[in-house]
Amino acid sequence: MTTNIITTPPWPTTPTHPITAALRRISPPLKTPNPFRVQTSTQPNSSNLSLSNPNNINISSNNNNPQDQTLILLLRQRKTEEAWLAYSNSTKLPNPTCLSRLISQLSYQNTPSSFARAQSIITRLRDEQQLHRLDANSLGLLAVSAAKSGQTLYATSIIKSMLKSGYLPHVKAWSAVVSRLASSGDDGPAEAVRLFQSVVKRVRRFSDPNVVVDSKPDTAAFNAVLNACANLGLSKRFLELFDEMQEFKCEPDVLSYNIMIKLCARVNRKDLLVFVLERILDKGIPLCMTTLHSLVAAYVGFGDLEIAEELVQAMREGRLDICRVLRECSDTEFVRKTENHVFAKLLPNSVSSNDHDPPMLKKVYRPDSRIYTTLMKGYMKQGRVLDTMRMLEAMRQQEDSGSHPDHVTYTTVISAFVKVGAMDRARQVLAEMSRIGVPANRITYNILLKGYCEQLQIEEAKELIRVMADGDAGLEPDVVSYNTLIDGCILIDDGAGALTYFNEMRARGIAPSKVSYTTLMKAFALSGQPKLANKVFDEMLNDPRVKVDLVAWNMLVEGYCRLGLLEEAKRIVERMKENGVHPNVATYGSLANCIALARKPGEALLLWNEVKERCGMGDGENSKASDVPRLEPDEGLLDTLADICVRAAFFKKALEIVACMEEYGIPPNKTKYTRIYVEMHSRMFTSKHASRARQDRRKERKKAAEAFKFWLGLPNSYYGSEWRLEAADGDD
Known part of the structure; x- marks a missing residue:
């Protein structure tokens, strides 16, 4: 395999550099005494109109250039395609009115091609240092278009640049x-x-x-x-x-409280969910099905399917006292036992819940297919395939068409079969969807793809891709599909296949994601080709649509560590730090394994000192540096470091490491360390023919060895014994 591993098709039209630096040069349209400026229109409420209809932008122009007059006429007639062609064929920049309006209408179309065209105008203005020609409305609409197109980083840079420029x-x-x-x-x-x-x-x-x-x-x-x-x-x-x-x-609306349900679930406060519902009812906020769905999803997320089932059953029965049902099922006493001033202010009704009866719903809410499907997902996560199928049959029998199974429901059933490895049954469900006219989407096919790859049935996965694109579905594979195939190739140790799919994805114009790059890096790291992994990493760094994270750095470090290339791995770690990325436990674990493989125990001491500082165990001021996050070591890292130190007779450091393990609740493997000591060090300190300096150093090492033996429970100088592992050497 050659080093030229990645074929590079032309990128979509995207600024080479962030828009931030360029927009800082925007000159103020008006001089005002305020440190910031706001562009306003003479028409009332024109800003609102401009965000819903770009033709309402009120910009006056005194330019008599015929090309500009033609362009503004086309824009006013909403002939955006013809206006774009007129702009493209012109060698001169239009006036600010035309530029702002053209970007506004291109952004308002909200299509990939129109967004790319708007970006190209920004690129041209940036290169010619003419970005000050644009107004706030056009930049705002471009930010919205970028956000809707998934270009979140680009959209964020626009808003930040507007703020820095005074807009x-x-x-x-x-x-x-x-x-x-x-x-x-x-x-x-x-x-x-x-x-x-x-x-x-x-x-x-x-x-x-x-x-x-x-x-x-x-x-x-x-x-x-x-x-x-x-x-x-x-x-x-x-x-x-x-x-x-x-x-x-x-004023908070029902969505605000739906988000509060998510917060309670995220901070593990299941006991407060019912009080969010009660708060909505007490404040007279109109309830919606999304609130009840959020409650079911929260209980399912906690793994408490019994309460979720009680809630769904109460809705099926048309009960209005759902709050009472949830109170009886939930441990609401937990609220009073663990007072929290945050939730006491957010949900004051939870503090005085005994002082009033639970409120009643204003009307009956029947469960819909979304709520049933959410409950099915809970069954699926717990591997209850039979209950999942029973729920599907029950939904089919419902009189209300809104409760009938949809494509999400069938996809959940397919996920349940994939989870237990029943790929034939999952494929049968897909065929049933086609037979009854329920269209499967990419998510459905991607779940099946993942199942085939996890079962190492790569040929079936390839065949499914063909069915997906050429069959009745008519769905082109997306980046998730290709990421799944790349990962499947890695599982069968097919690095060449992983690279083929990566290049095929880019040839189709599908932008690789962060997962795409890191998965391909994983393929080369596991196959002992760290240089190729480094090349993929460099491609990732140069891709403006992808943010390089710690996972990618660690994958690169792991590629060199697997071959024992310690110096190369250390250079990558230093490069990480220079880029403001702090190593984590996985990074240090890879380095520790590399040190053991390279048999360089002295490096283990340096690594342990750094780990100790990050754990807050150091003696210097750097041990509590505020800019470096605290490290939580795991068993793999500490055990590897202790193993190296014991084998190298660094008993003092080994005791420090095992003390750290005990502090973090990690049980040290005394049996293994005892075996290493007996096999490698039981005859230490037997030579009497050594210089005085060497004997002094040996004395210190022996003290550490005796302390380590004491910790292991072996006979040592602290507790005398007739049986000794080593002979007396005159240092006693």
Whole structure:
């Protein structure tokens, strides 16, 4: 295999550099005494209109250029395609009116091609240092389009750049980005909280509320950031934001409390779920099916299917006293035993629950297919395939068509069969979906693909891909499909096949995800080709759509450590630190295994010193450095380090390591360490012909050895015995 492993098709039109640096050069459209500026229109409520209809943007222009007049006429007639062609054929930049309006209408179309065109205009303006020609409306609409297209990082950079340049984006624009960040992985929720804080900080700097009326947060914006806090389990910050809503005259709605249900589930407060429902009813907020679905999903997430079943059954019976049913099933006494000021303020009714009867529902809510399917997912997770099938049959018998099984229901049944390895039964369900006219989607096929790959049935997985694309479904495989196939090739040790699918994915124009890169790196790391893994890593670094995380760094380190290439692995770790990425337990574990493989026990002492500092056990000031996260060592790392130290007769360090193991509740393997000591060190300190300096060093080592033997329970100098492992050597 050659080193030129990855074929590189042209990337979609994406700025080579972040938009942030370029937008900092935007010059102010008007000079005002305020440190920040807000672009407003002379028409009332025009900002709201601009976000729903780009033709309502009110921009005046005195430019008499014929090309500009033609372009603005096309844009006013909503002939966006012809306007784009006119712009592309022109060698000169249009005036600010045309540019802003063209970007607005391209962003409003919200298609991949229109978004790419809008990005190309940004790229051109950035290269010619003309980004100041754009107004706040066009940039805000571009941010919304980027968020909807999944380009969350690009959308975030636009909003941040607008803030740094003095623009205040419309609330619909920046809240859309916050919402996308809150639901994304990695550090997206944390970034959502920071972005919300940045906007609110600038809004508060204006004493006149009318100036920022279109930028201040509304209930939807607060719900977006509350969702981020719930995903992070930040209950205190959730309370602060919940109270902050009053400052901006925003009232919590039913979605706010649905998010609170998620928070209770995230912080392991199952006892509070019923009180969220009661709070909604007490405040007179109209209840929706999503609230009841959230409750069922929360109980299923806790693994408490009995309460979930009681809730669904109460809905089936048309009962209005669902709060009473949940109280009787839940351990509400836990609320009073563990008082929490955060939830006492969020849910004051939970503190005084004994003072009033549970409220009643205003009307009957029957379970729909979504609620039944959620309960089925609980059965599936517990491997209760029979109950899953019974639920499917029960849904088929329902009189209400809204309770009949849909594609999500059948996909859940397929997942249940895949979980137990019954691939034939899963395929039969897929055939049944086709027969009764319930269309399967990519998720359905991807679950089947994963099942075949886990069962090492790669040929069946390949055949399913063909059926998926060429059959009745007519679904092209996506990045998840290819990631599954790549991982399947790794399971059968087929690195070449993994690379083939990776290149095929890119040839189809499917952008690789973070999982795609790390999975391919895993293939090369496991096959002993760290240089190829490094090449994939470099491709990942150069891909602006992917954020390199700790998993990718660790996979690269692991590739070198598997071959005992310690110096190369250490260079990667230093590169990690230079990029602001702190090694974790997996990183140190790979290094420890590499040290053992390379037989360099001296390196183990250096590694242990670093681990000790990260665990807060160091003696210096660096042991409590605030910028480095605290490390929680695991059994694999500490056992490997102790093993190396015992074999190298570093007994003092070995005792430090086993003390750390005991501190973290990890039982040391005394049997193994005793065997190593007896086999390797039982004849230590027998030579009497050595220099005085060497004898002094030996004396210190012997003290450590005696202490280690004492810990092992072997005969030692602390407790005399007629049986000795080593002869006296004159150092006593």
